[in-house]
Amino acid sequence: MSMENNKQSYTFPEGFWWGSSASATQTEGSVPGDGKGPNIWDHWFEQEPTRFFDGVGPNVTSQFYRKYKEDIRLMKEIGHNSFRLSISWSRLLPEGTGAVNEEAVSFYNDVINELIAHDIEPFVNLYHFDMPMALQEKGGWVNRQVVDDYVSYAELCFQLFGDRVKKWFTHNEPIVPVEGGYMYSFHYPNEVDFQKAVQVGYHELLSNAKAIAAYKKLKQDGKIGIILNLTPSYPRSQNPRDVEAAEMADAFFNRSFLDPAVKGHFPEKLVEVLKKEGFMPSMQEGDLELIQENTVDLLGINYYQPRRVKAKEHMPHPNAPFMPNHYFDAFDMPGRKMNVYRGWEIYEKGIYDILKKVQTDYDNIECFISENGMGVEGEERFKDEEGMIHDDYRIDFIAEHLKWVHQAIKEGSNVKGYHLWTFMDNWSWSNAYKNRYGFVSVDLQEDGKRTIKKSGYWFQSVSENNGF
Numbered sequence: 001m002s003m004e005n006n007k008q009s010y011t012f013p014e015g016f017w018w019g020s021s022a023s024a025t026q027t028e029g030s031v032p033g034d035g036k037g038p039n040i041w042d043h044w045f046e047q048e049p050t051r052f053f054d055g056v057g058p059n060v061t062s063q064f065y066r067k068y069k070e071d072i073r074l075m076k077e078i079g080h081n082s083f084r085l086s087i088s089w090s091r092l093l094p095e096g097t098g099a100v101n102e103e104a105v106s107f108y109n110d111v112i113n114e115l116i117a118h119d120i121e122p123f124v125n126l127y128h129f130d131m132p133m134a135l136q137e138k139g140g141w142v143n144r145q146v147v148d149d150y151v152s153y154a155e156l157c158f159q160l161f162g163d164r165v166k167k168w169f170t171h172n173e174p175i176v177p178v179e180g181g182y183m184y185s186f187h188y189p190n191e192v193d194f195q196k197a198v199q200v201g202y203h204e205l206l207s208n209a210k211a212i213a214a215y216k217k218l219k220q221d222g223k224i225g226i227i228l229n230l231t232p233s234y235p236r237s238q239n240p241r242d243v244e245a246a247e248m249a250d251a252f253f254n255r256s257f258l259d260p261a262v263k264g265h266f267p268e269k270l271v272e273v274l275k276k277e278g279f280m281p282s283m284q285e286g287d288l289e290l291i292q293e294n295t296v297d298l299l300g301i302n303y304y305q306p307r308r309v310k311a312k313e314h315m316p317h318p319n320a321p322f323m324p325n326h327y328f329d330a331f332d333m334p335g336r337k338m339n340v341y342r343g344w345e346i347y348e349k350g351i352y353d354i355l356k357k358v359q360t361d362y363d364n365i366e367c368f369i370s371e372n373g374m375g376v377e378g379e380e381r382f383k384d385e386e387g388m389i390h391d392d393y394r395i396d397f398i399a400e401h402l403k404w405v406h407q408a409i410k411e412g413s414n415v416k417g418y419h420l421w422t423f424m425d426n427w428s429w430s431n432a433y434k435n436r437y438g439f440v441s442v443d444l445q446e447d448g449k450r451t452i453k454k455s456g457y458w459f460q461s462v463s464e465n466n467g468f
Contacts (some may be wrong), residue, residue, distance in 0.1 A: 008404040011467035016419025018463040019080040019120070020439060022428070023128035023172065024088035026196050026426040027064040034065065035101040037094025038133040040140075040405075041429070043051070044188040046391060048425045056432035062424055063448045068111050070450065071297070071440075075423060076118040078439055078456040079463025084123035084227075084300075084370060084419055086172065089153055096132030105116050105160060109271050112164050121330055123419075125169040125227060125372075126154050126211070129187065129429070131178060132449050136189065141177060141200040144284075147207045150375065154211040158218055166222035169300060170211045172370075173229045174204040174257055183323065186430065193321045202281035205260045209294040225298030226261045230254050231307040232353045236331040246329035248273070248307045252324040262299060262362045264292035277322055299358065299372030303351045303401075305344040308333050340376040346397065352404035355413040364414045371403050373421035377437025379453075389453040390442050390464035397453070399468060406467075421461070422452060 030036050043199040064071055075083055089096060091104040115122045127150070132138045134151055154170070162168075168172035180187025182197035215224045231253060235246035258278055259267045265288075310331040311438050316323070337346045351372065358367055374397045382390045402418060409415060424440040427433060433444060439456035443449040462468045 007405040010403060011465075011466060012406065013409065013416075014466070015369055015416075016084040016466060017121070017419070018459070018466075019075070019082040019084070019123075019417070020421065020423040021084035021419045022064075022122075022139060022422045022424075022426060023086040023125070023130075024091065025058050025061075025128065025130045026422075026428065027085075027424070028088060028091070029061040029063045029065050029170040030059055031065060031101070034091070034107075034431065035103040036088065037090040037096070037101075037131040038086070039090040040136050041130060042132055043133045043136070043247065052430050053434040055265065055434040058428065060428040060448075062442050066109065067135055067448065067450075068107075069114060071113045071424065072118055073109075074119065074440055074450060074452065074456075075115075076113060077119055078452060079460035080120050081463065082121040082123055082167075082417060082419070083171070083423065084125060085111065086130075087157055088130055089127065089150075090130065090134075090156045092156065093132065093153055094134075095244075096135035096146075097152065098199055100156065112161055116164060119168065122165050124157070124165045124170065125166040125172050126150075126157060126173075127170065129180075131177075140189070141183070142182075142196050144203060147210065150207045151210045151214055152258040155214050155218075158215055158220060160241040162215075162218065162220040162222065166220075167298065168215060168222060168224040169298075169370075170208040170224065170296075171225050172205055172227045172300075173302060174208070174226070175229065177204070190266045192321050198274060198279050198283045198342075201256060202283070205257065205291060206287055208261060208296075209291045212294040212296065213290065223297040225296040225300060226257070226300060227300030228254075228257050228261070229302040229304070229371070230258065230354045231303075232350050232357070233303060233307045233309055234331075236308065236310035237247040239311070242309070245309045247312045249307055249324070250328040252327075253307065258299075258362070260291050261272050261296050264295045273327070279322065279401040297366070299362075299365050299367040300359070301354060301367055302371035304372065306347045306350045308336075309343075341372055341374075342375045346374075348404050350400050351461045352408050355405065355408035355415055356411070359408070359411075359413045363411070366414050366416060368415055368417035368419070369401075369405060370419050371420070371421035371463060372398070373437045375431075377435050379436045379441065387451050389451070391453045391455045394453070394455040395458045398459070402462075402468070406450060 041058045049055045112122050140163040155159040178197045178201045233246040233249040235242035251267050308331040379389050422437045425436040425438040425442040441451045
C-alpha cells in the first residue's frame with residue numbers, strides 16, 4: 001500500500017448508524033424481586049455449571065439491569081447514535097405466556113426513554129437464544145404452539161413500546177438455536193437430531209413471518225426485520241466439485257434463512273436435499289403463503305468469519321447422524337489470518353462480498369452491519385497506569401472492515417450502518433467472560449466497573465466525523 005493510500009479518508013453517508021449491539025441474557029443479570037422467569041440459560045447453568053467458562057453463569061453478567069443509565073451515558077460519550085438491545089421474553093412474560101411482569105415493563109420503558117433522551121435510536125430485537133424455560137418444557141421451537149406464543153409476545157412488545165421503537169427485529173441469528181440446540185450440542189437442550197433441527201428452523205421462520213404480519217396490522221410506521229449471521233462460503237478452488245460444496249454450505253447456513261426472510265421462499269437446493277434425505281419439516285396449509293407475503297423490511301447482517309470448504313473427501317460413517325457436512329468438508333486455507341483467541345479466521349473482504357451478494361441477489365434490500373467484532377482473551381495485559389486498555393488490534397479490525405463496507409457503498413450497496421459487537425464486555429454464553437469484545441471494559445472484581453477502552457475513544461471520533 002502506498003503512503004497516499006494509507007492517508008485516504010473514508011466518509012460515510014449522512015445519517016449512517018454508528019453504534020453497537022448486545023442481548024438481554026448477556027448483559028442484564030438479575031436482581032432479587034425483578035420478577036424475571038428462568039430461561040434455558042438459567043436452567044442449564046443450574047444443571048451443568050461446569051459447561052461454562054470459570055463456572056460463571058448468567059445471573060450477574062454485566063449488570064445492565066442496575067447500571068443502564070451509566071451505560072447509556074457512556075454510549076453517548078463514545079459516539080452512539082443507535083444501539084441494538086434485545087428484550088428478554090422470560091423477563092417480560094415469566095412463563096412465556098400469560099401474566100406480564102410489570103417490573104420488566106418499567107425497566108424496558110426506562111431503557112428506551114433513556115436512549116431516546118440521549119439521541120440514541122433503540123433498535124429492538126425480540127429473540128436472542130433465550131427461550132423461556134416454561135416453553136422449553138413444552139418442546140421450545142420444536143413445538144408449533146410456541147410459534148403462536150412467540151407472536152403473542154411480539155404483539156405485546158409492539159403495543160408496549162412501538163410508539164417509540166421504530167426498528168424491530170424478530171430474531172438474532174436464528175440458525176444458532178438450530179445448530180447449538182439440535183445439531184452440535186453447544187446450546188441447551190443439547191440434542192443431536194437433524195429432523196428436530198429442521199423443524200426448529202422452520203418454526204423460527206414461520207414465527208418471523210407471523211410477527212411481521214402482526215406488526216403490519218398495527219400500522220406503527222416503523223420497520224421490521226431480521227438479523228442473520230452470514231458466513232460467505234468460499235470454495236478451495238474453482239474445481240466444479242469444490243464449487244458445488246461451497247454452494248451446498250451456502251444453502252444450509254446462509255440461504256436457509258436469507259431466502260425465506262427476504263424473498264419469501266426456500267432455496268431449491270436445500271429443499272431437494274431435505275427431500276432426498278427424508279428430513280422435510282412438518283408444515284400446515286397456508287404456511288408457505290404466509291412466509292411468501294411477510295418478508296422483512298430491513299436486514300441486519302452479522303459478520304465475523306468466512307467459511308472455507310472443499311469437496312467431500314471422507315464419507316461419514318453410514319450410521320452416524322445426518323449433518324450438513326455430509327455434502328462438504330471444511331478447508332483450512334494455508335496462510336490465513338487468525339484471531340487465535342476465538343479460533344476464527346479474520347477476512348475483512350468477506351463483509352464486502354456479503355454486501356455485494358445482497359445488492360445483486362436480494363434486491364439491494366436496506367441492510368446494516370448489525371454485528372462485527374473481535375473477542376480477545378486476557379486484555380488486561382494491555383492496560384496503562386490509568387486503567388485504560390489499549391486495544392489497537394480492535395481499532396485495526398474495525399477500520400479494515402469499514403474500508404470494505406465503504407467500498408460496497410461506493411458501488412451502490414444499500415448498507416445504512418455499522419454496529420460493533422459489543423458495547424461493553426459481556427457474558428458470552430458458555431464462554432462466559434473468556435473473550436472480551438467491548439468498547440468498554442467491565443471489571444468483574446470491582447462490581448462490574450466500566451472503563452472506556454482506546455477503541456471507544458477512536459469510535460467516538462469516527463462517529464463525530466462520520467468516517468475516518
